Amino acid sequence: MSLPRALENIRVVDFSWVRAGPWATRWLGALGAEVIKIEWPESERGRLPSSTTPQNLEVNLNTSGNFNDTNVNKKSLSLNVRSAKGLEIVKRLIDISDIVIENFSSRVLRNWGLGYDELCRIKPDIVYVSMSGYGHTGRNHSYTTFGPVAQAVSGLTYLSGLPDKLPAGWGWSYMDDTGGMYGAMCALTGLYHRNMTGRGQHIDLSQMVSSVPLNGPALLDFTVNGRGSLRAGFPPGNRAHWPGTALVNNYRGPTVAPHNAYRTHPGGYNDWCVIVCHSDEEWQRLVQVMDATSWASPEKFATVAGRLQHQEELDEKIEAWSMTQEKYALTERCQAAGVRALPVQSAEDRVEHDPQLHHRQMYQAMEHPALGLHKVQNAPFKFSATPASNHLPSPLIGQHTQEIVEGLLGYSHDELRAGFSDGTFWPTKRARFPYMEDMLQ
Amino acid sequence: MTDAATLPGPLAGLRVLELADEKGQFCGKLLGDLGADVVKIEPPGGEPNRHVGPFLDDIPHPERSLSFWHYNTSKRSITLHLATADGRQIFSRLAGTADVILETFRPGFLASLELGYESLREQNPRLIMCSLTPFGQTGPWRDYLSSDLLHMAAGGEMASCGYDEADVADAPPIAPGGGNAWHMGCHFAYMGIMAALVHRTVAGQGQYIDVSIHEACALTTEAAITNYVYRGEVLRRQTGRHHAAGATPRTQFRAKDGTYVCALVGGRLNPKFVRDLAELLDSYGMAGDLKDPKYQDQAFITANTSHIIDDLVADFIASLPAEEVYHAAQARGFTWGAVRAPEMLLDDGHLHDRGFWKQVEHPEIGRSFVYPGEAAIYNGSPWRISRRAPLVGEHNTEIFCDELGLSRGELLVLAENRAI
Numbered sequence: 001m002s003l004p005r006a007l008e009n010i011r012v013v014d015f016s017w018v019r020a021g022p023w024a025t026r027w028l029g030a031l032g033a034e035v036i037k038i039e040w041p042e043s044e045r046g047r048l049p050s051s052t053t054p055q056n057l058e059v060n061l062n063t064s065g066n067f068n069d070t071n072v073n074k075k076s077l078s079l080n081v082r083s084a085k086g087l088e089i090v091k092r093l094i095d096i097s098d099i100v101i102e103n104f105s106s107r108v109l110r111n112w113g114l115g116y117d118e119l120c121r122i123k124p125d126i127v128y129v130s131m132s133g134y135g136h137t138g139r140n141h142s143y144t145t146f147g148p149v150a151q152a153v154s155g156l157t158y159l160s161g162l163p164d165k166l167p168a169g170w171g172w173s174y175m176d177d178t179g180g181m182y183g184a185m186c187a188l189t190g191l192y193h194r195n196m197t198g199r200g201q202h203i204d205l206s207q208m209v210s211s212v213p214l215n216g217p218a219l220l221d222f223t224v225n226g227r228g229s230l231r232a233g234f235p236p237g238n239r240a241h242w243p244g245t246a247l248v249n250n251y252r253g254p255t256v257a258p259h260n261a262y263r264t265h266p267g268g269y270n271d272w273c274v275i276v277c278h279s280d281e282e283w284q285r286l287v288q289v290m291d292a293t294s295w296a297s298p299e300k301f302a303t304v305a306g307r308l309q310h311q312e313e314l315d316e317k318i319e320a321w322s323m324t325q326e327k328y329a330l331t332e333r334c335q336a337a338g339v340r341a342l343p344v345q346s347a348e349d350r351v352e353h354d355p356q357l358h359h360r361q362m363y364q365a366m367e368h369p370a371l372g373l374h375k376v377q378n379a380p381f382k383f384s385a386t387p388a389s390n391h392l393p394s395p396l397i398g399q400h401t402q403e404i405v406e407g408l409l410g411y412s413h414d415e416l417r418a419g420f421s422d423g424t425f426w427p428t429k430r431a432r433f434p435y436m437e438d439m440l441q
Numbered sequence: 442m443t444d445a446a447t448l449p450g451p452l453a454g455l456r457v458l459e460l461a462d463e464k465g466q467f468c469g470k471l472l473g474d475l476g477a478d479v480v481k482i483e484p485p486g487g488e489p490n491r492h493v494g495p496f497l498d499d500i501p502h503p504e505r506s507l508s509f510w511h512y513n514t515s516k517r518s519i520t521l522h523l524a525t526a527d528g529r530q531i532f533s534r535l536a537g538t539a540d541v542i543l544e545t546f547r548p549g550f551l552a553s554l555e556l557g558y559e560s561l562r563e564q565n566p567r568l569i570m571c572s573l574t575p576f577g578q579t580g581p582w583r584d585y586l587s588s589d590l591l592h593m594a595a596g597g598e599m600a601s602c603g604y605d606e607a608d609v610a611d612a613p614p615i616a617p618g619g620g621n622a623w624h625m626g627c628h629f630a631y632m633g634i635m636a637a638l639v640h641r642t643v644a645g646q647g648q649y650i651d652v653s654i655h656e657a658c659a660l661t662t663e664a665a666i667t668n669y670v671y672r673g674e675v676l677r678r679q680t681g682r683h684h685a686a687g688a689t690p691r692t693q694f695r696a697k698d699g700t701y702v703c704a705l706v707g708g709r710l711n712p713k714f715v716r717d718l719a720e721l722l723d724s725y726g727m728a729g730d731l732k733d734p735k736y737q738d739q740a741f742i743t744a745n746t747s748h749i750i751d752d753l754v755a756d757f758i759a760s761l762p763a764e765e766v767y768h769a770a771q772a773r774g775f776t777w778g779a780v781r782a783p784e785m786l787l788d789d790g791h792l793h794d795r796g797f798w799k800q801v802e803h804p805e806i807g808r809s810f811v812y813p814g815e816a817a818i819y820n821g822s823p824w825r826i827s828r829r830a831p832l833v834g835e836h837n838t839e840i841f842c843d844e845l846g847l848s849r850g851e852l853l854v855l856a857e858n859r860a861i
Contacts, residue, residue, distance in 0.1 A: 004644065006636035019663070031636045052667045065671030066664045116820075129817075137818065138794035143771040145778070147663075148682060148692065152703035153767070155783035157681065160617035166608055166693055167701060167780055168615040169681035171601030172663035181628035186817050188635035189475060193451035193822050195642035201821030209797060210816030214624055215783040216511035221495045222784040223811040224507055229782040235618045238590060238599075249494030251508070252589050252618050253463060259590060261599065261613045270675070272614055274594040340586040342595040344614050347669035347676070350597055350659050356582035362656055363670075375670050380656030381633035382577070384558075385648035386640050 005032020006386040010191065011097040013090070014038065014074065015081075016183075017045045019147070019173060020207060021103030021131050022070045023180025028099070028187060029073025030379050030388040036097075036404060037076045038090060039397055042427055046070070047397065054371065061397045062370040062433070069376055071394035072366070077405070078398030078425055081112055085424045090114070092409050094122045098194075099187050103131035103179075103207075106141040116202040125200040127190035131183045135206030145207050147173020154211030158229060159218065159251070162237045178214075179207040217251045238274065243311045254278060257307040258286070260315050261344065262322040264330055272344035273327045275318065275334065280304065286339045290321045328353065351375060368393040401425050402439040416440070450476020451822035455638070457541040458482055459516065463490050463589075463620070464654060465545040465573045466512040468627035472541070472634070473515030474815070474824050480840060481516045482532070484523075485859055487833035503833060504805075510830045514801065514812065518831030519840050520861045527860035529554055534845060536561045540647075541634055542570045548578045558649040569637045569647040573630045577653035587654070592622035596658025601665055603678030605691070614678060625661050626654035681780075690750050693780065696763035701780040704758060704770070706750050712737045715749070721773050727757040787811070801829050837861060 010033040014025045022037075029035040041061060050064035057063045077093075080086040091114075094100060100119055102109055109115060109130070119126045130136055133145030151157045151170055161168035186203040194200050212219075221227045229235075233245025240250060240259040249255055256278055264271045277283040280303065287296040295317055300306040307314050322330060327343035334341035345354060351363050363375040371393075379388035405411045405419070417440055419425040426432055455477040459469040466481075466488075473479035481488070490512070491503035498505075522528040533556065536542060542561070544551060551557050558570040572578060575587035593599050593616035604612040633650040641647055659666075665684060668674040676684035681693035681703065690707030706718070719731040731753055735741050742749070758766050763779040770777040779785075786792060797814040815824035841847045841861070855861045 004640075006640040008640075008643070010639075027632060052664060052671045054671050066667040069667045069670075134791060135795060135818065138791040140771070140791040143791075144774070144776045146705065146776055148703050148705070149776050149778035152701075152780040153778035155781050155786055156617070156619070157703065157780050158782045159619045160602060160615055162604075162609060162612070162615070165604070166680055166695075168602055168604055168612075168617075169693070169703075169780075170598075170617055171603070171676075171678055171682070171684040172665065173683070174617075174621075174661065174663075177661045177663055178624070178628065181632065182816050185471070185628065185631050185635065186819075188632060188639060189451050190819070192635055192639050192642065195639060196454070199821055201819055203817050203819050205817035206795075209792065209795065212783075212786055212792070212797070213813040213816065214621065215619055215786075216813055217495065217508040218619065218783040219786070219813050220507040220511050220810065223787070224497055225495060225499065227495070228784040230784070238613060238616050248499075249508070250618065251495075252620055254493055261590075261594065261616070263613075269677070270600050270614070272594070272599070274590050274599075274616070276588045276590055278588070335582075335585045338586065340588050340591055342585070342587070342591040344594045344599045345597055346600045347597060347662070347665040349600075351666065351669060354595070354659075356576050356580045356655060357659060359580035360577055360653065360656060362659065363666075371671070377660055377666055378656075380629050380653050380660055382651040383633065383637065383648055384650070385644075385646065386637070388636075 004386055006383065007031045007033035010034070010099065012036065012099045012101060013094055013097045015100070015102035015104065015109070016131070017103065019046065019070060019176040020179035021101065021183060022046055023177060024131065024183025024187065025074060025101060026070055026072060027184040029392070030390065032386065035074040036093065037071065037074045037395065038081060039076055039078050040080055041078065041397060041430060044397070057371070065371060065374065068368050068371055068374070068394040072376055072390045073392050074395055075400035075404065076395035076397055077401050080424055083424055085419065085422070087113060089405065089409065089424070091122050093404070094119060094126065096408070097123065097126070099127045099129065099191065101129045101131070101183060101187055103183070105144060106132045106134065106136045120200070125194055125198060127187060127194055127200045128202045129183055129186045129190065129205060130202070131179060131205045131207065133207050135209055136204045147176040150175040150179070150208040150211055153208055155215045155218070156211050159215065159235050161235050163233050163235065163242050163245070175207050175211050179210060182210045239311065241308055241311070247308070255308070256304055257311045258314055258318055262315070262319040264322050264325055264327040267323065270344055270346045270349065271327055273322055273330050273341055274344065276340040278340065282339055283307065285337045286334065289333055289337045289339055290318070292317070292321065364390065366390055366393055369396060396433065396435060398426060398433070398436060445820055445823050448822055450825060451819060452477040455540045456480070456538055457543060458535060458539045460542070460544040460546065461573070462488060462545050463493070464575070464623055464626060465543055465630065466490065467623055468543055468573065468630045469516055470512050470514055471627065471631045474826055476822070479516040480535070480836070481513060481518045481831065483518055483520050483833060485520045485861060491833070511812070513830035515827045516831055517836040517840065518834055519837050520834035522860050523554055523556070525858070525860045527855055527858065529556060531841070531845070531860070532556060533561065536568065537564050539565070539568060540638070542568065543573065543630065543634070544570070545573050548572070548574055548583050562647060565647070567641060567645065567647045569634060569641065569650070571630055571634050571650040571652060573626055573652045573654065575653070576655045578651045582655070589620050589622045590616050592654055592658045593617070595655060596622065597662045597665055598658060601662055601676060601678060601684040605680045608680045622654060622658055625657040626652065629657040690746065694755050694758040696758050696766060697760055698762045700763040702758050702763045702766045702777060703780055704754060704777045706754055707746065710742050710746060710749065711739060712742065715742055717773060717775070721770060721775065722753060722757045724769070725757065725760065727753070727760060729753045799826050801826050803829050805832065834861065
């Protein structure tokens with residue numbers, strides 16, 4: 001007998017698109033909710049444009065690899081919500097659902113006639129999570145974001161980089177990932193509250209605003225001490241402190257050295273390792289691993305103050321050693337001796353070489369009807385009673401239209417056919433996929 | 442509708458025991474600020490993160506760590522020495538009153554004290570326990586040491602962050618600051634705990650959750666994994682913008698005030714975008730040749746991409762303060778933003794409109810300070826900071842005596858024997 005799932009019998013109406021919203025509902029699906037993705041090919045963003053379609057496949061609505069990974073565990077209903085008939089159908093769906101979630105601009109759902117007041121009329125205890133860039137309230141609610149813009153405006157970008165250089169920022173939409181986390185967290189919190197009190201609510205999440213508390217210590221350093229982040233030596237790259245500047249905490253934990261990235265053998269693009277010593281004892285262990293008593297024994301390296309003061313020399317000497325070591329071998333030697341070290345890992349490293357992620361089954365192959373067999377990212381939480389799982393590949397667009405319209409909502413087969421003829425379930429002038437023709441048989 | 446500000450938070454009535462260091466304290470804050478009664482159990486003398494700066498007025502002291510302040514709002518604190526028989530016995534009694542235990546000890550530590558989930562659930566089958574650890578409870582790296590920097594390396598963050606060769610030659614991969622490895626782990630831990638709580642409202646039973654920070658970080662690099670899985674590509678680092686298989690146009694431009702603007706232009710250049718861009722630039726007299734009808738031809742636009750980005754957009758942004766570019770561009774529908782240092786957020790009108798900044802009282806020093814507020818506005822059960830971070834063992838009497846029923850004499854004996 002299979003184990004129950006945490007969100008058994010929970011249904012989610014998912015209007016989300018692009019990345020942050022779908023990343024939120026991916027996790028609700030992994031936890032067992034029935035996630036119904038409402039899509040329309042003429043205004044689709046997430047399947048296209050695709051830069052992750054395998055080289056041997058045609059780019060179309062069903063061949064984005066990143067869409068697949070972001071939308072596992074969901075069903076797809078293609079529906080023109082901006083038609084009267086489509087709106088009527090989606091209202092019937094909302095009536096038998098628990099959560100409505102979307103990441104449009106702030107007034108879109110209301111303009112469709114699906115504002116929170118209307119959602120409540122349909123389903124009084126609905127949990128409605130809106131995930132717009134700036135939220136639904138506040139003077140800039142109509143501003144738009146992508147991850148990099150939310151990161152820039154909230155201060156996250158500025159905290160990444162070398163001093164006296166441009167901000168390095170984040171090399172991806174961190175706030176699409178993290179905005180997605182908050183979308184799922186808000187939905188679960190609202191759901192728990194509903195189960196306890198019988199009351200739903202509107203949770204007005206903002207991608208930009210949710211980034212701001214992630215800078216908490218830097219913000220308090222300013223509001224409490226008046227010290228801003230626009231200062232010499234900040235941000236300190238990978239170090240806890242930049243040599244030659246005032247000794248202040250740089251918001252990444254204790255101020256120590258060594259605390260840096262070091263090149264490793266054979267010197268390729270991602271052949272780097274990071275090493276951190278949180279105490280003199282850890283430093284002495286590293287000295288043993290490096291077999292470096294000759295250069296490391298002088299008094300200047302014995303104390304954390306000395307190592308911070310002579311950090312340039314320290315880092316040069318550590319790197320001279322690390323360049324003789326392969327990064328996984330260095331990691332094993334250091335960790336066996338109780339020294340904090342791990343390799344910089346590319347995506348290939350994580351999927352192919354990381355023994356821990358392999359052991360924990362983080363990348364499990366799953367068959368997708370258009371993409372074939374590929375590894376999909378797994379959940380980072382292991383539940384004893386209600387395991388999270390990847391149980392459905394991402395849906396083909398409109399793949400579950402018949403199942404939902406006829407099976408769940410109880411419309412007749414003739415009504416389904418009529419809806420395909422009149423442009424409710426698929427644009428009349430757009431070629432249908434073969435599985436849609438099968439639905440109409 | 443009821444005035445939301447008077448309502449309890451969505452997690453009101455939940456009792457959480459937090460045995461967490463830097464790895465898990467943010468998860469406790471997320472739960473506490475949403476209304477849970479989070480009891481932080483610290484070793485006698487206080488949790489080591491009280492020694493992490495910056496400190497109030499730069500005076501190091503366990504009650505003056507601003508990092509500790511931020512990550513421990515809306516919690517109560519008791520001290521307990523789990524290695525003593527008294528400590529274990531009291532913890533076991535507390536566990537009988539708890540809905541959730543969040544712990545970040547090394548794998549197996551609580552079980553070695555006979556305080557593992559299997560022991561605790563016998564007296565409290567509704568108990569949910571979440572272990573949030575660097576690598577999870579199993580696997581070859583289970584007992585490896587970690588840090589924020591180590592997680593950003595192995596999780597894949599660093600492989601994606603850095604500089605164009607033209608900006609910083611021979612640059613290392615860069616780990617973004619701010620302790621985000623812990624944030625990533627805590628977001629997933631919060632999600633796991635909430636899922637287990639929702640399940641408990643239906644099934645009545647608790648469960649154990651094993652959350653790995655390494656896995657959380659490895660899941661937080663957007664399309665890096667799928668670029669590899671579906672196309673075999675390993676992406677290159679670029680200044681202030683997305684990793685990519687091949688070089689893409691820059692998105693970060695220096696403004697007149699010396700700060701930067703994130704302006705997304707490359708990859709979006711079509712005739713409509715160029716018309717809108719020409720209007721934006723022209724409103725400051727900076728359109729150059731961009732209003733020329735030849736820019737309505739896609740081939741011409743493509744051939745002049747570098748001119749548009751590196752001359753026109755760059756010169757436009759260089760002529761104005763970053764904040765002005767940000768608001769002028771957004772008003773015309775451009776998804777652009779100013780690259781701000783955190784302190785610049787204090788002047789943000791939008792955040793003020795949302796009531797984002799909170800005054801938090803620190804009664805022991807007779808002062809109050811401004812703290813960052815909520816990611817989301819809950820209209821039926823508000824987020825709030827119910828109290829500043831607790832002092833070490835501030836609630837020992839309240840919890841041990843008033844709630845657990847120990848006498849003041851017993852408390853004395855526990856203190857003298859270093860159990861609390």
